[in-house]
Amino acid sequence: MVLTPYLISQDAFYLESYARVFAAAIAKSPDREAMYDFKYLLDSSINELKLHRGYAERWGFGLEIRPGHAVKIHL
Numbered sequence: 342m343v344l345t346p347y348l349i350s351q352d353a354f355y356l357e358s359y360a361r362v363f364a365a366a367i368a369k370s371p372d373r374e375a376m377y378d379f380k381y382l383l384d385s386s387i388n389e390l391k392l393h394r395g396y397a398e399r400w401g402f403g404l405e406i407r408p409g410h411a412v413k414i415h416l
């Protein structure tokens with residue numbers, strides 16, 4: 342797969358959405374074990390999002406984009 346600014350931006354939207362869901366899941370976790378599990382997923386999403394930000398900065402494009410059809414149906 343060729344990484345393009347559009348693909349990276351769309352994936353960043355996907356990752357940010359998942360990160361927000363995992364953050365909400367931490368708040369709603371029934372116990373600490375569940376909190377730890379969701380924190381791991383939150384951290385993983387944020388770390389990947391930072392990689393996307395790195396591409397955006399290096400290649401000179403913004404990550405603020407509206408979700409395309411594929412992302413909308415994926416979420």
Ligand SMILES: Cc1ncc(CN)c(N)n1
Binds near residue numbers: 352356
């Ligand atoms: C579509 C999609 N699915 C999964 C991941 C997590 N690597 C991602 N970045 N983008």
